Amino acid sequence: MLGIAAAVLFFIAFLINAADIATSDVLSSTNFMLIGLAALALHVAGIGGTRPAGRWGRRR
Structure with missing residues (x-):
């Protein structure tokens, strides 16, 4: 995002x-x-994206 x-x-x-x-x-x-550069740096750092499918992800 x-x-x-x-x-x-x-x-x-x-x-x-x-x-x-x-x-x-x-x-x-x-x-x-x-x-814009600050937002891009946050995006590359992984902030503001989707949640990782780890412990809190969907169950199969």
């Missing part, structure tokens, strides 16, 4: 940068990119 959120944030950052939209310092394309 965080991987999808990161992709959306990267797309928003791209649109802001490509369209050369003047935004405030809080909503700059760099900030969207950094938030």
Whole structure:
């Protein structure tokens, strides 16, 4: 789920940068990119994904 959120944030950052939209310092394309990188790092670390099928997984 965080991987999808990161992709959306990267797309928003791209649109802001490509369209050369003047935004405030809080909503700059760099900030969207950094938030996207943080979400991607959490996704790669395994946070925010599906539960592992270990002890708490489905029974067969």
